[in-house]
Amino acid sequence: MGSIGVYFWRFQETNRISQLFEQTNGYVYINLQLAVYVNDVLTFLLGYCCFFSMIKFVQLFRFNQRVSLFAETLKSCAKELISFSLMFTIVFMAFLSLFYLLFISKLSTCSSLLQTAQMLFEMTLMKFDASQISGADAFLGPFCFTLFMLLVVFVCLSMFFSIIIDSFHHAKDNQKEDQIMLSFMLTKFLRWTGLKRLNQEEIQEERDSRMRSQYFDPIENFPDRIDQLLEALNKIYIDQKRELARLEKAGL
Known part of the structure; x- marks a missing residue:
């Protein structure tokens, strides 16, 4: 509007x-x-x-497993990211004021707040000139640079990645079964129409799954066999008891 x-x-x-x-x-x-x-x-x-x-x-692509996982990850970590953004903004503004007030007359990259913010973002991405910062001040330059790297790069970014990874695992564990089924149906349809052909890895994986479905480990099936044997013996015993009872009633 x-x-x-x-x-x-x-x-x-x-x-x-x-x-x-x-x-x-x-x-x-x-x-x-x-x-x-x-x-x-x-x-x-x-x-x-x-x-x-x-x-x-x-x-529109929520039926796809990966797209749905991406959306669910962002949805589950939305509140944590908002809280983290507030905290990161406070820390970043503190360093922005520090670098701007200390090096406004010594570094051209700190001549304005916008350029200082750009320099700090580049430092966050590990793109910086340490000699220029240390040359501005022998003590305050390396000290502020080290403090920024420890708090922002190592602590804040580690927290950010931890939030994303935890939300990803949570979304993956709670992923809906129908999305997996839709992806499976779409893959089968593409293969049936010939729009998607199997590569060598997928062919080998399908062969392995067929072999695993046909393979029966005797050790794993041993308890089932024992149960079947006990049921058969129990049935024979009950049949014999019934036959003896019938013969006794008949006087034989």
Whole structure:
């Protein structure tokens, strides 16, 4: 709805500028700042709409086992990720203020808050120049750098990966059986229509599964055989007792 409203706003602004240009024949200064601003806002909104629309396609492929596992993992770790994001934002803003105030006059990458944030994100991705930081200050540079690496890279990122891994195992253990059956049916249908051919590994795996289904371990089947033998002996004993009772009644 917001995108539609901004679109009509841009349409009206475009008509206003066109009418003004037509009336003055272009001899009057026309301020295009508002039009550019509205166009940028509309571009941002359309980008977000396209992003969330593409994310919605995950629901269409929920019958696939891997896509469903991905969606369930994100759903199960949503609350933990929100809490972690708040904590990470506080820690990151603290280091952002620290690096900006300490090295604003010594490093070009810390000349503004935006550039400082970009430098810290690059440090999180292990892309940094340690000599430049240590050259800015002999003590504070290495100290702040080491503190950032310990708290953000090792502690915070380890917590993030732990949340994702735990949610993945939880979603995998609680995965629905119908999704597995749908994936199995889809695979069988593709093989039957010839759209998907088996590779060498899948052929070998299918042969192994057939051999495992036909193989009977005598040790594993031994208790069942004993039960069958006891049932047969019990039946013979009961039949003999009935026959003796019948003969006694007949006086034989």
